[in-house]
Each structure stands twice: as structure tokens, then as C-alpha cells.
Amino acid sequence: MKKLKIIVLAMGLVSMTQVLAQENWEMLFNGKDLSNFEQLNGKAQYKIENGELIGISRLNTPNSFMATKKKYGNFILEFDVWVENGLNSGVQFRSLSSSDYMGGRVHGYQCEIETSPRKWAGGIYDEARRGWLYPLTLNPKGQMAFINGQWNHYRIEAIGPNIRTWINGVQCANLVDDMTPEGFIAFQVHGIGDKDHEGKVVKWKNIRIMTTDLERNRNTVDPDVREISYLVNQLTENEKRKGWRLLWDGKTTDGWRGAKLDKFPTKGWELNDGILTVQAADGAESGNGGDIVTDDSFSDFELSLEFRITEGANSGIKYFVDPGLNKGDGSAIGLEFQILDDDKHPDAKKGKNGNRTVGSLYDLIRAENDDSSRGKNFNGVGKWNNARIIVHGGHVEHWLNNIKVVEFDRFSQMFEALVEKSKYEKWENFGRLPEGLILLQDHGNKVDFQSIKVREF
Template identity: 50%
Template sequence: MKKTLFVLTLLSCATSLAFGQLSSAEKKNGWKSLFNGKNFDGWNQKNGKAKYEIRNGEIVGITTANTPNSFMCTNENYGDFILELDLKVDDRMNSGIQFRSLSTDDYMKGRVHGYQMEIDPSDRAWAGGIYDEARRGWLCMPEDRPEAQNAFKHNDWNTYRIEAIGNTIRTWVNGVPISHLIDDLTPSGFIALQVHGIYGEMKEGMEIHWRNIKIKTENLTPSPYDDCPVVNLLDNDLSAQEKAQGFELLFNGKDFTGWRGVNQDGMAEKHWIVTDNNEIQVQASDGSETGNDIVTKAQYSAFELKFDFKLTEGANSGVKYFVDESYNRSGKSGIGLEYQVLDDERHPDAKMGVVGNRTLASLYDLIPSIKLDKRFQKKIGEWNHGRLVVYPDNTVQHWLNGFKVVEYTRKSNIFKALVARSKYKKFEGFGEADAGPILLQDHGNNVFFKSLKIRTLN
């Protein structure tokens, strides 16, 4: 009889926990359950008409034909929090977890919008990335990071974690850090479970299961810093993790401290200003004088450089590295490897060179950039995010808006052959210096830069 009672007690406890009840240790640690395992008390559905059911203490979302994205939303809004839950999704189905999200009559007639942690079992493998639903689109993708792209388990349960503390938003899939975003657009909003409208390989009746949905809102302790790349959307700002990773600002948002004109001791006197918005602006000239390039006073060998830039219509500029000021260009125009900054549609330089090697983000006049996904090519007047990485083994990468678009090996035989067929062939040892400054180019057009950050790589 005692044995029977003991078994019944264990079954009762297991059932209780399965229905969204927290353990005593979790409660003591400040966790609260967002789902009681029995009904949708505390939740409401917005936008689409996808089916949501409760089975075995789980929320089940089911794809439904002829309906847009659907969201099962918390009634309560949350600002700073740590959220954890388990989920399992059919392959080829798309979904996500909304947080700090909104639905207001004055925005797209109540369309749910805000941050989303991606649930992506496709070959793209962006699970855990951060998408800005119905607003800015993709903010963080685990592109070219195998440890992050392999964290998601197909046809199995996955543990998702979101830390939203102040302006810092971080995500994990099964304990692997995926995204690290610094942003201040939306400080608070509801949490929602998305069932995406049917598209692509999706079919009606596909399912996603959520369980063990719990949240902490008080006495929050951020996870330790790690090597996850940071996407920082605050202007000229260094986050704590960026500092821990060794980044420093190349532009302080106020003046040109740390910069000088090419072949000059002081700053270039023409065309360069800091705007009221704390941005570097190279001003358009009448064409009578260009080439007032500026360079960092410091020199760099192996490094990672991040920078934001904005083009005006028909503009041309560039970010150069391993600049050698001994090459004679009559004073103020620097020669070095160049990350091209260009309006491809309207500037004639894009049609020159060979196979597009003078287009945006290319290694100018040497290697064309591969820009495959049109969604990540910004319109003129919008900010682009550039990233330039030079590894100690001389592997070099150009990145544009989260995608690697160029990769080559500096000083290699292939590199030397490319130089020999380029406009740089007359400059002996071009691009092969062990160190050099970073350069911003004055090409006579109106271009803006901000959030320039660099770290050395060992």
C-alpha cells in the first residue's frame, strides 16, 4: 500500500510539473511560469487565425491556410527579463518568439511588430537570430559561425533563452550563444509565440510545440561575457561585451581625435566635419579638389574593423587599409587596399574595372563582392554596416550588412597576380605592408560614417 501511494505521489508531482508548475528551486530563484499548462489564461491571439491548442501541458501552434502570421501574446508587457522555454518544431516550418513587441491601432492597423528570436530548422540555420518583425527586418544572424548554426536540434526539443536587460538583448539555443544586440528602439512589450503564415515548403497542419515557459523579472544577473559578435545599433557606443572583446572607438562622436590628413601632421582642413548628429561627414566638393583623405594616427596589422556608412545619390568613397603614404600621389590621396563604398546604380565606377570589382564592398579593382540577397542591400540614404577582418595569417574578409562578400589571402600568389593586372601594378609591394593606418576617402561626394570600432587580433 505504501509503495502504491509513493508511485501515485511521484506521478502527481510529474503531472504538476508538466503542467507549467515550477520546482521549489526555480521559484526560490525568482522564476515565474507564463503558462499554466491547462488553458490560455493570461494570453490572447492577435493578427492571423492559425490554430493554437493545449496538449499534454504544451502549447501547440498549427499552420493554417490563407491566414497571415499569427501570434499568441501575453496580456502583460515585460521590459527587463530573462525568458526560458522549450520548443520542438516540424522541419521546414518557420516560427519565432516575439518579445518587447507591440500591437497598436496606429501602426499597420494593429500588426504585431518588434523583436523576435528566430525558430529556423531550415538549411539556412538562423535559429536564435534576432529579427525585427514588421519593422526593420533582420538585425542579428549567425552567419558563418558553425557553432551557432549547429546548435539547433532537428525534430527534437530545444531550450531557448532570451536575456533582455536594459539596451542589451542576448539569445542562446541549447546553451550556445547566438545573438548579442544593443538597441534602444523598444524598451518594453508583450511576449508572443508565432505561427508563421504558410510560404515556401511549409504546408497546412505543420506543428510547433512550446512548454516550460518561464520568466524572471527581478534581480537579473547577465550571463558572463563571451565571444558572440555584437551588433550595436547605438551610435558611437561600445558595449560591455565589445570592450571585453578588445574593441575601441576610432571615432568619439565629437571630433577628429586620432585622425590626420594623408601626408600631414594635422587634420585635413577641407570637406570633413562632425555633424550635429555626431556623424563624420565628407562634404561634396565642386570637383576642383578631391583627395583630402584622412587616416588614423595609429597603425594596424591584424585587426577587425566595424563601421557604419550612408551614401547619398551617386556617391563614391572608400575605407582603405594597409595604406602606404610613401607612394607618390601628389600629397593628399592615400593608396591602400580598399573596401569600396559606392552607389552602384548611379556612379559610373561600378561599370568600370573587371567583373564588378569596383562595386560596393568589393576589394577595389581586384575582387568583386558577392551580394546575393537583395533584402540586405540598403537603399541610398539608409545606413549600411561594414565589417573588415584581417587575420594574423593574412586571410582578409569584407562583410556587408551581416554577410561575407569578399575573402582572399593577402600576399599570396593569387593576390599578387590580381595586383599585377590592376591599376596598382606600378606600386611595388602594394597591399603587402606588415602594418598601416585606416583611411577614409574624400572622392568629392557627400558620404557619412559613424560607429567606427577596431580591435587587434593575435
């Protein structure tokens, strides 16, 4: 009997929790009218039928947004969506529109709704600003959550800098970003240029939001869904637990020195407002302040940093560097993640088959997306881009803005053959050192770096 009472009591508590959770929800769309919304930017049609908000694609008009008049900061948002095959859509949140930004262009976070083969529905895109923040290349389980041709249930949690998404109960994104703390929510009909897509529809229903008691109502994070953080020169608690450390503290030259010096260069590099900058000179390789390298050596590791190039710039991130290999002029020798303005720097057309373009293993392997995403995911000149290098024994990967662009085995016969046909053939055991330094290159062009962090395996 006592056991039965405990079970009944427990069931009662669960029921009460559910009731309280239900009480915290409010309907964001009442299913009857759009009095709490306003349409921004494009001229696609929105209508209401059977309690559903329906967006209808229209040819040759910009992205259209049905936006809340109210702004929201911290919230949990849920909705059901059905989208016709071939149509792209999304839901904006913490988004803004002001006359001083691109003439009122809607910009901010967007949770992706799409039916394409790349399967990035549930990923997070920064509309009209930074581009993809959380593509689903790192979450194959999340890529399978969205099901074409049926209603899909979305959940977006935006609490502090933590932004997480779920589709049909499967976690898709786990983002940490603090650029915009508050903004409107908007339902997008994507602009189209293909007449075959005109008149296609996207439908939303059961749109509800929670703005109180959020911590208690958060979903449990799937440990398999990787956290991606854009906090500048900071580590999240999750990153600390997983062994990440800042390789540059954002303030001093601690941990770094000149590649051919016993101290940090006295010229050519600048530290200002949390940004490490190699200054412009004459475009020569290591002709100004020279390359800088870490004090520590690394063997199995994951390196992540953000870089921002100026027009026509050239630089690189080298690893397994032994500064003693090249004691003459020029850069120190090591494997290189190329940093380059592919459009304006002549080096992009040198080498073989594009193996000197941004993200490439310089002079050896061309960077190209390993999935079905459209084009190399480079954010552009003057914008921050993320470079990630992962080394497990012989296995090496280059990632550009969270999309894998290079993969190779540095101990393989294929790699050896590539080296023999490259500018590195004269360096014995090139790329096969058991450990080495990490290097940031001075190539005489201005390039900024920030959020340099590493973990060792």
C-alpha cells in the first residue's frame, strides 16, 4: 500500500509539472489574424486557413518575413511546419530590421527549414550577416530528423548565449553565440528565381512560446550533438570539461614567439581589442615581423581559430612545424591550412588544380566540400571565418566554417606521392614529424586572428 501511495504521489507530481508547463505557454499566432505581426522586405503572400499560417512563394521578390511586432530575448518556441518539396524557408528569431542596416533588411538568427539533399533543416543561419553558424555537417543524426512531405515539429530554445534546436524530438543544433540578445520572431518565405517554384507553399501551425520558468523547462542536451561556440576569446564550461584551452589569451603574447626568434617579434604583429593582427607590409613571405609559433609542441590535437582577411591577402596556419628546417629566408616549414583571398591573390591560380586556395592543404590537396552544400563555405573578405584542424595520428582534417574540406593520412603512400610532386619534396620526412609547433604566417598582408583554442587527445 505504501508503495502504491508513492507511485500515485509521483504520478501526481508529474501531472502537476505538466500542467505548470502548459500554463507557461502562450500562443504566438492565434490562428485567426495577423494583428500582432507585420510583413517585412519581400512581397510573398501570407494567408490564414484552418488556423494555419500559410506563406506562398512569389517570383522575383526578396525574402519575405511575417514578423512579430514584439521582441523576444530568452524563450522556448515550438511550432509545426509543412513545406512543399523544393521550397526553402526558415524561422527568424532574435532578429532585427532597421533603416541603418542594409535599408531595413531583416537580419539575425534563422532556424533552417528546407527539403534539399544536404539535409540542414534545424541548422542555424545568420540571415544577411554572418552566414551559416551551425550547419548540420557535424550532426548526422540531426540531418535525418526532418521528414519531407509531412508536418515536422520544431523546438527552439534561446536562453542566454545558448541556442539549441530540435526537430521531431531530435536535437539538431547546439550553438553558443552572444551577438544579438533580443529581437523579433519571423516566418520566412524564401525568395525564388525559378518559375517552377512559384506558388509553392510553407505552412505553420500550433505556434507557441514560453518566456518564463525557462531553466526548468529546458530539454536535455544530447551529448552526441557538438557544441559550437562563437564567444570571442572565451571558453564555455562545456569546452573546459572537454579539455579545450585558449592558445592565445586575447591580451598578451604569452605562449608565442617568433618562428626564428626566442621572443615575440618587436614589429609586424599587433594586439588590440582581443584581436591578433599580422600587419601589412610588401607581401613578402616572413619579410616583416616574421611568422609566430607556439611555445608548445603538439601531436594529436584539435585546433580552432577565427581569421579575417583583407582584400588580396595571403597567410596560413601551419602545424607539425620544425623552425630549424628552414634557417634561411622565408617561412618555416610545416603542413599548412591555406588562408587566401581566392578571387584577388594570384596564388589561387598557381600550384595544381586549386591546391593553394583557402582551406587547402597548401600545394598538396585542394579544399572542397565533402557534402552536398553549395560551394566552398567561405564567408568572404572582411568577415570572420573559422578554421579547424583535427589530427589523430596520421588522420588529418581541415574544416572551413564547420564544413570538412580536406581529409588525408599523412603516413600514406598517396600523401608521400603528393609531397614528391610539390615544393616540399626536398624536405625529408615532411609532414610526418611525431610532433611540432603551430604557426601563424606573416606573408606581408594584413590578417586578423581571434579565439585561438586547442585541445589535445
